[in-house]
Amino acid sequence: MAGTEARVLGRTGVVLAALIVLTAAAGCGSGSDEPAKASSAPGERPSKADPPRRPEPTPKPSVSVADGHDITACADGNCEIAVSEPVKIPFKGPRGPATLSVTEVGPNTVAYTVKSGNGQSKGSVSGPGQGCITVLRSNGSGNSCGGLGDAARPSPQPDAVVIQAAAGEDGTAVLQLVSD
Template sequence: MAATQARGLPRTGIVLAALIVLTAAAGCGGDADEPAKASPRPSERPSEADSLEVPKPSVSPADGRDIAACADGNCEIAVSEPVKVPFKGPRGPATLSVTEVGPNTIAYTVKSGNGQSKGSANGPGQGCITVLRSNGSGNSCGGLGAAGRPSPQPDAVVIQTATGEDGTAVLQLVSDR
């Protein structure tokens, strides 16, 4: 019996060696049902510029990018560059000037009569609320969470700005008119 076992040993070694060669050739580690894939040649690999996607706005504001929609103090628009938004404030003409906008960034100034108010926010989900009244204004900046459209307040224009990951900020103006 010892002689039979000794004769089988070389065969076992040959079979084992063949299995190792076959496993290496098949590409170890993948699904058995999935064929091995060759990596593309350097000339076939996509360049970094090809893999970059053009960002799309994360929301669809009611008035799109129409700045003129804000003239009456009620609108919801998206901006992706500095702009001036004229609107009717509690004491007459007012202007919201977006001075900086980018990925998760918004900075602006509101001017009405002789007064002005500034706000800025940086980071995902951040923004500011400015309440413009005939006798002054107030700001609050920070996380907006799930804040929806701001509520109108008597004799005031409420301005909410929200940062966007894609570099598009959403501006909402709400008045009681």
């Protein structure tokens, strides 16, 4: 029996060796369905077979805004900017320096706080086509949040800064500050 077992084990070894050779020749072994990618060591040139690498495009807001992403454009209380992350925006309020702090931005979501003097006002919305309007006056402020419709630029009001924050489905909020 010992001779028979040796022949079976010998044949099994030959079969395993053949499978290993065939697997290596077929280029298998990564365990994924993706083709194997050649890696270049630092300083080596990629082969001509490698497709050129292109940087991934940066997501762009679904709307264009007058002042882009420039928060300094809001310093005088008049601007239209897009933000895609929390940010603090200093501006000239009816009673002096004020700050608009965007605390949350995401798809169809925006939340913010406006501080002026000793007072503050908060607004937040979540959902398609939603936004808030805050009117900041020298004697206080008021908020209104809900559907904005076409989100047209808010009208200026005497001795006030009107702030409109519209949530965008792409995770970008459009902020408009209007003063007289």
